[in-house]
Amino acid sequence: MLIYRSLIGLLTLLLVSILVFAATQTLPGNAASAVLLNTATPQRLHALEVQLGLNKPAVEQYWTWLTGILHGNFGKSLANGTSVGTLVGGRILNSLVLVVLAGAIGTLIGVGLGVLAAARRDSVFDHVLSVTALAVTALPEFVVAVVLIIFFAAVVWHLFPAVSVFVPGTAPWSNPKELVLPVATLVIVVVPYVFRMMRASMIDALESDYVQMARLKGMPKWRVLLVHALPNAIAPTIQVIGLSFLYLAGGVVVVEYMFNYPGLGQALVSAVSDRDIPVIQFIVLVLAAFYIVVNILTDVISLAASPRRRLPRS
């Protein structure tokens, strides 16, 4: 299963790389003139075309690019000539810290609230949470971020910095204060998804026969909830947790830009402004690879977590 999924994942990644390459390097109005814009003279255009290898056939260009990546050579930034590897390397870790922290905290809160809401189904607590979740699900990251900044950084209180000031080379966890608002933004965006799914599958589990049976036996309520219902409700929720990690891969772009957090997303935005094609290609590929890996992990874990699906199909 894992091997099969990994092979499909690799194939998808290969197709993604072809798509990324085709979109950036072979679309009409070639990359060289896109980079130079109005500073283009025939000589400069030609020099850049040679540097990017645009004068060769598209298949050969793709092959050079792909083998380069496989050998750890990701090309050079057009904006400042540094290698894409050094430019992006540290940022991958920074973004990963953001995504993993937000994903983990968001999952805990979402699962916890979901279980509580399901246990007190139709109470005021449940209704308030459900309606809030419905409203928050739809909010864009930058709206959440703006509200947090107004409350905690700028207008009401001044607890946390509105903009990250990172000394290059320091690990992101060495200044936790700067992480609070970006992580909080992502957590708020992710919690409603996990909450809604957890609540729904928990209610499903609570209504099943074996839980009724456990109740009738006179088992304590918390034990019914945690030992009998929860394990059976967790499998569908794992799918949603996987989804929210995928969602975070896109969400970091806006959040990092908003808080000036030195991660992949911020680098992507400035690379797009500068039309720095090698950087764009690489970051998009990294994000897609993250997506594919999370997808595989989600499938494998939810399979392992659902007793029913492990049974052979009749």
Place this chain on the structure above:
Amino acid sequence: MAHRPEALAVLGRAVRTPRGVTGLVIAGCVILAAAIGPLVAPYSSTEFVTRPFARASSIAWLGGDVLGRDVLSRTLDGGWELLLMAAVATALGVAAGAALGVIAAYAGGMWDSVIMRVVDVFLAFPQLVFALLLVSILGPKIWLIVLAVAISHAPQVARVTRAAALDISERDFVKAMQILGIPGRRIIRRDVLPNLTSVLMVEIGLRLTYSMLVIAGLSFLGFGLQPPAASWGLMINENRVGLIANPWGVLMPAILIALFTIGVNTFTDAVARASLGVGRRSTEPDPLVDLAVEGATT
């Protein structure tokens, strides 16, 4: 067999629920403000009216923006293009996705595998990142952004539609018609598509929310309408340096974007509930509906 009236009946049921009417009113107010806003704005959106980040006054009711333009006028003027882009992107994306999904479900075999494999490839891009990829090459053009968002919707819609269409094709009345020798194209048009309307209505609502998220997000990142034009996403970015002096420049566009997405999402939720036949007791949240709604977002 469901026909058009059933789609209307579902909408009707949704509107009569508390969630449905709340969502519709909220989204409707934002649409109205964005549509008639440019006509009633006191100033032109590019006119210099006051000092940069001036406080609210009788001249500028919501104060000045980063260059001293009227925040109220720019807010009123900055929504219609955003909403229009989101609407067009949603329509294109849902139409293309639904077509792909139905084709995959009915052609089956090789077509199905090819379409679904391509869908998987496109799904590996976060929507915003996909749009950024296209914008990076061709520049922040309005048609390109609409197209990019539509393309990034299509795979997700295709997945949902395919699953729903496969479900319908298993039913007896479709099988009976196939045995009778009625051409596949006619079965799809006359019997399958009408049965997909509820699924598609929910998809349209969800995709509209996501369109707004991505298009306003791009605008916030500076890849939408270019200055000096007014656009809600752009306004938030321009005015956030003056958040303390005059928060309205950031708050107003943020509130309007939030209200629109909340309204659309709430109404969509009501439609999803109504289409599963639980609209009559909608105050009671139904686990199955939540599962269906969440399932539709995957």
